[in-house]
Amino acid sequence: MKKNNITIHDIAKMLGISSSTVSRALNNNPRISKPTREAVNNLAKQEGYQPNSMASSLRIGKNKTVGLIIPHINRHFFSNVIGGIEEVLNYAGYNLMICQSDDSLEKEIQNIKTLMNLRVEGIFISLALGSINTDHLRNCLNKGVKLMMFDRVDENLSVDCVVLNDYEGAYMSVKHLIEQGYRKIVHFSGPDHINVYHNRKQGYIDAVKHSGLEIPENYILQDVLTREKGYAACTSLLQSNQVPDAIFAASDFSALGAMIALKDKGLSVPYDIGVAGFANEPFTALMEPALTSVDQNSIEMGRILARLFLEKDSAVEISTQPQTLTLTPKLLIRKSTLRNSE
Amino acid sequence: MKKNNITIHDIAKMLGISSSTVSRALNNNPRISKPTREAVNNLAKQEGYQPNSMASSLRIGKNKTVGLIIPHINRHFFSNVIGGIEEVLNYAGYNLMICQSDDSLEKEIQNIKTLMNLRVEGIFISLALGSINTDHLRNCLNKGVKLMMFDRVDENLSVDCVVLNDYEGAYMSVKHLIEQGYRKIVHFSGPDHINVYHNRKQGYIDAVKHSGLEIPENYILQDVLTREKGYAACTSLLQSNQVPDAIFAASDFSALGAMIALKDKGLSVPYDIGVAGFANEPFTALMEPALTSVDQNSIEMGRILARLFLEKDSAVEISTQPQTLTLTPKLLIRKSTLRNSE
DNA sequence: TTGTAGGCGTTATCAG
DNA sequence: CTGATAACGCCTACAA
Numbered sequence: 001m002k003k004n005n006i007t008i009h010d011i012a013k014m015l016g017i018s019s020s021t022v023s024r025a026l027n028n029n030p031r032i033s034k035p036t037r038e039a040v041n042n043l044a045k046q047e048g049y050q051p052n053s054m055a056s057s058l059r060i061g062k063n064k065t066v067g068l069i070i071p072h073i074n075r076h077f078f079s080n081v082i083g084g085i086e087e088v089l090n091y092a093g094y095n096l097m098i099c100q101s102d103d104s105l106e107k108e109i110q111n112i113k114t115l116m117n118l119r120v121e122g123i124f125i126s127l128a129l130g131s132i133n134t135d136h137l138r139n140c141l142n143k144g145v146k147l148m149m150f151d152r153v154d155e156n157l158s159v160d161c162v163v164l165n166d167y168e169g170a171y172m173s174v175k176h177l178i179e180q181g182y183r184k185i186v187h188f189s190g191p192d193h194i195n196v197y198h199n200r201k202q203g204y205i206d207a208v209k210h211s212g213l214e215i216p217e218n219y220i221l222q223d224v225l226t227r228e229k230g231y232a233a234c235t236s237l238l239q240s241n242q243v244p245d246a247i248f249a250a251s252d253f254s255a256l257g258a259m260i261a262l263k264d265k266g267l268s269v270p271y272d273i274g275v276a277g278f279a280n281e282p283f284t285a286l287m288e289p290a291l292t293s294v295d296q297n298s299i300e301m302g303r304i305l306a307r308l309f310l311e312k313d314s315a316v317e318i319s320t321q322p323q324t325l326t327l328t329p330k331l332l333i334r335k336s337t338l339r340n341s342e
Numbered sequence: 343m344k345k346n347n348i349t350i351h352d353i354a355k356m357l358g359i360s361s362s363t364v365s366r367a368l369n370n371n372p373r374i375s376k377p378t379r380e381a382v383n384n385l386a387k388q389e390g391y392q393p394n395s396m397a398s399s400l401r402i403g404k405n406k407t408v409g410l411i412i413p414h415i416n417r418h419f420f421s422n423v424i425g426g427i428e429e430v431l432n433y434a435g436y437n438l439m440i441c442q443s444d445d446s447l448e449k450e451i452q453n454i455k456t457l458m459n460l461r462v463e464g465i466f467i468s469l470a471l472g473s474i475n476t477d478h479l480r481n482c483l484n485k486g487v488k489l490m491m492f493d494r495v496d497e498n499l500s501v502d503c504v505v506l507n508d509y510e511g512a513y514m515s516v517k518h519l520i521e522q523g524y525r526k527i528v529h530f531s532g533p534d535h536i537n538v539y540h541n542r543k544q545g546y547i548d549a550v551k552h553s554g555l556e557i558p559e560n561y562i563l564q565d566v567l568t569r570e571k572g573y574a575a576c577t578s579l580l581q582s583n584q585v586p587d588a589i590f591a592a593s594d595f596s597a598l599g600a601m602i603a604l605k606d607k608g609l610s611v612p613y614d615i616g617v618a619g620f621a622n623e624p625f626t627a628l629m630e631p632a633l634t635s636v637d638q639n640s641i642e643m644g645r646i647l648a649r650l651f652l653e654k655d656s657a658v659e660i661s662t663q664p665q666t667l668t669l670t671p672k673l674l675i676r677k678s679t680l681r682n683s684e
Numbered sequence: 685t686t687g688t689a690g691g692c693g694t695t696a697t698c699a700g
Numbered sequence: 701c702t703g704a705t706a707a708c709g710c711c712t713a714c715a716a
Contacts, residue, residue: 005461005485007709018687023711033685048481053459054405055709058396058692074421082415086442095456098440100428114437117395119347139390143347256628286598288630349693360703365695375701397693400708 006049014047015039026051057119065095066122066309067115071103071129071152076281077298078126081150084302085124092310094121101128109136115145122146122309127154129191146312150305151296152194160312161324162305166196169294169329170203173276174248176292176333178211180340182246182274185213188224188233188254200250200278216242225250230257238265245273246337252277252284252293259291259336274337289335297327348391356389357381368393399461407437408464408651409457413445413471413494418623419640420468423492426644427466434652436463447472454478457487464488464651469496471533488654492647493638494536502654503666504647508538511636511671512545515618516590518634518675520553522682524588524616527555530566530575530596542592542620558584567592572599580607587615588679594619594626594635601633601678616679631677639669 008026012019017036025032025040032040043049057063066089070078082098089096097120099111108128115123116139123145125137134154140147141159150162177185187204190197201220208215218240224233230249234257237244249255255277262269269275269289276292277284284291304325312320350368354361359378367374367382374382385391399405408431412420424440431438439462441453450470457465458481465487467479476496482489483501492504519527529546532539543562550557560582566575572591576599579586591597597619604611611617611631618634619626626633646667654662 005709008711009709019709020688020711021686023709024686027711031685036685050455050458050485052400052461052709054396054400054461055692056711058394058400058694058708059710059712061692063396073415073424074418076416079416079421083442095439095460097437100425113392116392118437119394119396143392283625283628286625287628347693351693361693362695362704363702365693366702369695373701378701394693397708398695400692400710401694401696403708 005052006047007052008049011040011043011047011049014043062121063119064093065097065118065120066124066146067097067099067111067118067120069099069101069108069111069115069123069125071101071126073098073100075279077151077279077296080298081126081302081305084299084304085306086302087299088303088306088310094310101131103129105130105132112136112140116140116143120145121313122148124148124150124305124309126150127152127194129194132193146309148305148309150301152196155195158322160308160322162301162308162327163324164196164296164301164327164329166199166329167203167206169278169296169331170200170248170250171207172329172331173278173292173294174204174207175211176331177246177248177274177276177337178207178213180270180274180337182337183213184216184219184242184244185246185248186219186221186237186244188221188230188247188249188251188258190225190250191223197250204248218242219244224254227253227257227260230254231261232257234258234261235265238262238267247273247275249275249277252279252281252291255291255293256283256287259287269336270339274339276337280332284332285334287336292334292337293332295330295332297330301327347394348389349394350391353382353385353389353391356385404463405461406435407439407460407462408466408488409439409441409453409460409462411441411443411450411453411457411465411467413443413468415440415442417621419493419621419638422640423468423644423647426641426646427648428644429641430645430648430652436652443470443473445471447474451478454482458482458485462487463655464490466490466492466647466651468492469494469536471536474535488651490647490651492643494538497537500664502650502664504643504650504669505666506538506638506643506669506671508541508671509545509548511620511638511673512542512590512592513549514545514671514673515620515634515636516546516549517553518673519588519590519616519618519679520549520555522612522616522679524679525555526558526561526584526586527588527590528561528563528579528586530563530572530589530591530593530600532567532592533565539592546590560584561586566596569595569599569602572596573603574599576600576603577607580604580609589615589617591617591619594621594623594633597633597635598625598629601629611678612681616681618679622674626674627676629678634676634679635674637672637674639672643669 008019008022012022025037101108148160153161189201221233247258255275278294280293280295284293350361350364354364367379443450490502495503531543563575589600597617620636622635622637626635
């Protein structure tokens with residue numbers, strides 16, 4: 001009881017017909033008479049025939065598989081994107097091959113290589129923090145693999161993108177803080193070569209300036225994305241001579257770190273200091289006080305990405321210009337920034 | 343600039359040698375002279391040759407791919423398992439194909455079918471809540487696919503398993519509650535046909551009974567795994583005539599629901615009522631009060647699963663008896679159950 | 685409507 | 701050490 005996978009030839013022999021007829025019948029080719037078609041399909045079912053997708057892919061030159069490269073699978077944002085992608089792709093009979101880059105350029109290069117060997121039809125990627133250059137991606141473009149970027153994209157690369165309006169998300173958050181009466185707002189940012197952090201920072205800067213406020217030199221902290229760094233950054237801010245009255249973090253995790261630091265110092269959120277994060281990680285709604293954050297519409301981003309791919313895939317090869325779709329963020333106002341509420 | 347993938351034949355032609363020599367050189371076959379080997383490898387690198395894994399898989403009859411079927415990718419436990427699996431598998435040159443069953447039997451069957459078509463070498467599965475029977479799995483066994491189950495397993499199936507000692511995790515939790523002085527302990531359970539919930543329930547029952555306490559009829563609530571159901575169950579318990587003084591939930595999410603319900607009623611955790619969950623979801627450590635939970639050693643479970651697979655894979659086919667490995671849980675005691683601390 | 689005859693890119697067997 | 705040849709399972713001109 002092992003390994004004996006049944007092939008179209010076996011079925012052909014059993015039925016006394018040729019294997020091409022079997023192949024056609026299995027694919028419901030109308031050129032085959034109904035009786036034979038039914039006979040073939042019945043026998044196939046009965047014998048538990050499973051088409052060998054390696055063989056057919058090799059023959060066809062396509063394998064109905066797309067690769068996904070993301071920094072971490074256990075981020076709420078990314079696992080939601082996966083959900084959206086699979087919903088659309090599976091329905092269309094495609095498979096998804098998921099790879100994690102662990103935010104390292106090296107691993108990302110390895111992932112690309114693996115996916116190219118697998119001859120995937122498309123690659124969806126959200127860049128690793130470590131990806132300072134994207135030469136490894138140009139490679140796929142030459143090979144006719146449909147490359148699509150999302151969230152963390154390289155705007156210099158001429159490929160289709162689906163992104164969030166990070167600028168607007170940040171702008172709304174900071175506007176909201178100002179409306180709540182906060183005036184000395186610090187920003188925890190990420191690496192500047194990553195578009196999302198760059199854009200969030202710009203949104204922060206503009207929102208503050210448009211309100212006629214100033215940004216002291218040391219109020220923008222680069223590379224504060226983790227809980228640990230948020231804790232450390234907040235702690236040292238409290239000891240400085242320019243203690244802020246609010247923190248807008250580009251990451252929920254660094255916002256969390258800040259909140260823990262504030263609690264340790266006996267300061268009250270939102271009354272002494274307001275805190276807002278970004279990404280709407282599930283824990284933000286469960287904390288006490290709950291953390292104001294920005295929802296990234298992640299499931300929809302996945303769906304759109306997949307739909308765009310399928311569209312391009314079936315399109316006649318007129319190589320349309322690459323397009324960038326921008327989704328709208330949603331500000332979720334929670335207790336951590338509400339000090340005027342009653 | 344499209345699609346023109348270079349093959350071993352191209353390389354052979356360029357070098358004026360045969361393609362079998364190229365193939366061997368690429369695989370570092372020692373029978374090929376060093377000069378030719380180097381020439382081939384250099385040219386291959388220079389031309390950006392990427393082996394076509396579909397062709398080689400078809401020929402070899404193996405494709406170095408294993409499939410993973412899990413209920414939800416965005417559960418902390420499962421994404422950690424994925425991390426552990428990939429760590430080991432990628433190192434060995436294997437790929438992982440991830441499928442979500444969404445806890446539905448129907449999708450699980452579809453996933454199995456997909457993976458079988460893909461001719462994966464192994465399938466790792468953690469059963470959907472909806473999988474009342476496992477006939478669809480027997481299918482892979484006949485086909486020589488190495489099936490391995492983890493966490494939510496079917497103990498009647500004769501396959502390799504990696505599981506957590508859920509009984510012990512539950513037993514420890516309840517023992518701890520009793521030590522803290524709680525006496526009227528309710529249990530939120532899951533479907534009884536799923537081993538993990540069955541075992542957690544047994545651990546709960548035994549821990550209570552061994553302490554000489556009784557379990558009132560209505561103290562074991564089936565199918566309370568979500569936040570919503572936890573909230574509802576807790577609310578109705580508070581209105582009953584046998585209000586408990588502690589809740590041991592088989593899921594962190596239903597524990598969370600209960601805590602929210604208690605907060606809404608103005609009751610104090612842990613002083614009025616103690617609450618403990620299961621799975622060590624990240625939010626459990628971040629709540630106020632932090633939720634006592636059981637860590638499932640998830641990354642290690644993934645690693646062990648993958649190692650066991652590789653072992654079987656390379657073993658000479660003496661079809662060793664399937665084995666079950668059981669990991670030890672770790673009770674994480676947090677504020678939500680600590681009312682005696684000082 | 686069906687059959688015949690390649691060939692997709694690799695690798696394995698068998699000669700040389 | 702290297703080359704010719706066949707085969708993995710499927711699909712598709714082309715022919716009948």
